[in-house]
Amino acid sequence: xxxxxxxxxxxxxxxxxxxxxxxxxxxxxxxxxxxxxxxxxxxxxxxxxxxxxxxxxxxxxxxxxxxxxxxxxxxxxxxxxxxxxxxxxxxxxxxxxxxxxxxxxxxxxxxxxxxxxxxxxxxxxxxxxxxxxxxxxxxxxxxxxxxxxxxxxxxxxxxxxxxxxxxxxxxxxxxxxxxxxxxxxxxxxxxxxxxxxxxxxxxxxxxxxxxxxxxxxxxxxxxxxxxxxxxxxxxxxxxxxxxxxxxxxxxxxxxxxxxxxx
Amino acid sequence: xxxxxxxxxxxxxxxxxxxxxxxxxxxxxxxxxxxxxxxxxxxxxxxxxxxxxxxxxxxxxxxxxxxxxxxxxxxxxxxxxxxxxxxxxxxxxxxxxxxxxxxxxxxxxxxxxxxxxxxxxxxxxxxxxxxxxxxxxxxxxxxxxxxxxxxxx
Numbered sequence: 001x002x003x004x005x006x007x008x009x010x011x012x013x014x015x016x017x018x019x020x021x022x023x024x025x026x027x028x029x030x031x032x033x034x035x036x037x038x039x040x041x042x043x044x045x046x047x048x049x050x051x052x053x054x055x056x057x058x059x060x061x062x063x064x065x066x067x068x069x070x071x072x073x074x075x076x077x078x079x080x081x082x083x084x085x086x087x088x089x090x091x092x093x094x095x096x097x098x099x100x101x102x103x104x105x106x107x108x109x110x111x112x113x114x115x116x117x118x119x120x121x122x123x124x125x126x127x128x129x130x131x132x133x134x135x136x137x138x139x140x141x142x143x144x145x146x147x148x149x150x151x152x153x154x155x156x157x158x159x160x161x162x163x164x165x166x167x168x169x170x171x172x173x174x175x176x177x178x179x180x181x182x183x184x185x186x187x188x189x190x191x192x193x194x195x196x197x198x199x200x201x202x203x204x205x206x207x208x209x210x211x212x213x214x215x216x217x218x219x220x221x222x223x224x225x226x227x228x229x230x231x232x233x234x235x236x237x238x239x240x241x242x243x244x245x246x247x248x249x250x251x252x253x254x255x256x257x258x259x260x261x262x
Numbered sequence: 263x264x265x266x267x268x269x270x271x272x273x274x275x276x277x278x279x280x281x282x283x284x285x286x287x288x289x290x291x292x293x294x295x296x297x298x299x300x301x302x303x304x305x306x307x308x309x310x311x312x313x314x315x316x317x318x319x320x321x322x323x324x325x326x327x328x329x330x331x332x333x334x335x336x337x338x339x340x341x342x343x344x345x346x347x348x349x350x351x352x353x354x355x356x357x358x359x360x361x362x363x364x365x366x367x368x369x370x371x372x373x374x375x376x377x378x379x380x381x382x383x384x385x386x387x388x389x390x391x392x393x394x395x396x397x398x399x400x401x402x403x404x405x406x407x408x409x410x411x412x413x414x415x
Contacts (some may be wrong), residue, residue, distance in 0.1 A: 062325035088348035115319040116347035142348050156349035
């Protein structure tokens with residue numbers, strides 16, 4: 001009885017975080033929701049999207065398609081190419097990807113300065129609780145790895161008083177989709193000279209989807225007082241004033257990029 | 263010894279205060295915002311960039327998103343962004359006004375923000391709409407203390 005009362009008091013002292021669970025939401029829509037919440041909300045959010053509806057390529061804010069993407073097969077196979085509002089590299093996402101995003105007021109995350117590396121460290125501490133006893137998890141440079149193999153890629157956007165740290169987790173993936181990506185100019189040192197498929201690994205060998213999501217919500221619950229929010233409450237509607245900056249590149253843009261790279 | 267004397271003379275000439283390792287440099291005569299941008303004011307003209315403290319904490323800048331010339335800026339609000347590590351970070355304007363020039367060099371050499379944050383790494387020039395706003399900014403001493411407190415928090 002005393003223990004339960006103590007836990008409730010502890011929770012009451014923690015900042016609130018709204019957890020939104022989605023499944024199969026298109027990645028562009030997820031990005032639009034995230035950017036709007038980052039820029040117009042004053043609450044803390046954890047967005048979880050359990051798989052996206054179709055394979056898509058997602059580049060960071062400064063990504064150049066000619067350098068990062070095999071344009072001909074992408075155009076032929078009609079794979080959407082999206083430029084997102086956060087930094088970082090290029091990923092192929094599909095129904096095997098689990099997305100987890102934390103959108104926080106800097107003042108609600110004590111002791112974490114609003115810069116890339118402190119936020120990255122904070123996130124790795126949170127996920128170390130998720131994978132404790134399950135796998136040899138660590139943050140290596142800016143990736144989540146099991147040993148030397150990457151299973152999670154991170155990106156952030158930092159505003160004056162808030163930040164987002166979002167991750168695409170490779171719960172599973174199709175080798176064929178990975179072949180749409182070129183070897184980028186900037187790669188982490190620990191990648192060495194490995195081909196993409198020798199560099200990444202799927203999370204499914206370690207944890208089921210429901211277990212991973214449950215453990216992530218638990219880990220968030222140790223730092224925040226978490227409450228569930230329905231997707232309907234954050235879904236974009238036609239009368240919203242905020243103009244998101246993540247966008248789908250047009251076929252013309254991709255073809256122009258292809259020509260300039262020859 | 264000689265190099266230390268040279269460094270101190272150079273610092274004095276450039277009006278740079280240098281501190282022990284761990285402290286970022288500040289330039290006297292500039293004004294500073296709490297969001298770590300600096301502004302050099304000359305009449306109604308302002309040159310704006312991010313501070314040494316900011317570039318040090320951000321890491322290697324790989325991309326700078328610049329505003330269009332003619333864009334209105336508001337004190338305390340974002341006008342562009344830098345990309346470093348895996349993050350985009352907003353750059354906020356220390357003054358209100360209109361963008362009259364942007365540093366195009368940053369498109370091909372974003373690292374200038376790291377290597378020369380107060381000189382060649384300047385980001386935009388603004389025609390100030392309200393010079394009174396400048397008085398709400400910190401001077402170099404106040405900003406140095408502000409950074410120290412922030413890092414010790």
